[in-house]
Amino acid sequence: MAYQTLSAFYDKLTDDQPYDQWRTVIQHFLPSEHVATVLDLGCGTGTLTTSFLDFADHVVGMDLSEEMVTYAQQKSEKVEWLVGNMAAFSLSNRFDVITILCDSLNYLTDEEDVLATLNHVYQHLKNDGVLIFDVHTTQKMDTQFNGATYLDDRENLTLVWQTEPGELPHSVWHDLTFFVQRENGLYERYDESQFQRTLDKPIYHNMLESIGFKKVTSFYDFDPNNDNPTSDRLFFVATK
Helix, strand or coil, rough: CCCCHHHHHHHHHHCCCHHHHHHHHHHHHCCCCEEEEEHHHHHHHCCHHHHHHHHHEEEEEEECCCCHHHHHHCCCCCEEEECCCCCCCCCCEEEEEEECCCCHHHHCCHHHHHHHHHHHHHEEEEEEEEEEEEEEEEEHHHHHCCEEEEEEEEEEEEEEEEECCCCCCCCCEEEEEEEECCCCEEEEEEEEEEEECCHHHHHHHHHHHHCCCCCCEEEEEEECCCCCCCCCEEEEEEEC
């Protein structure tokens, strides 16, 4: 899913996201304190990706949205930024760590695309390399996004975010309306729709094992000791 309108406002609307918690999880599961190579799939505007330079020699960020990557390029010239599809990519490098964070995998709504992505990740990991990804839980998709409306009012920018259940199991339509205040004081309106789907936990687990990952662990809400399925975010860590 390529963000169009949202890319221009993404950083302002996500400045309260728990990026430090994502980073803590990643550092906890690194194969070593410092690694040579990290690939971040679905990197968005690169806020998390650029922070990986603190523990990796070479960082690559990839996103399907050219607009998102354009904004990411402004954050660091040390990261290698790529436009690409996580379900169909081929790179010459092999990586110590590959991440798919911030529920980016939920934008793949076909199970075959999810499986293809995990297969490509496996092929691009070094032996003993680690995949870390997170997705919305089925509980969150089926309850919190079930016809809910959210309002985010910032300086010169207002977002009205409406959700509706999708046609597929554990799926949701996000209908986003942006009101952007221009220099003349008038507001300009933009509309965008996004579609997300999550899968039951055993499906992800079985996919990872069938591909050949030798160790698969899971937990919830950034806490490796949390096994409560009524949580909001499900994490997987898989070792090749």
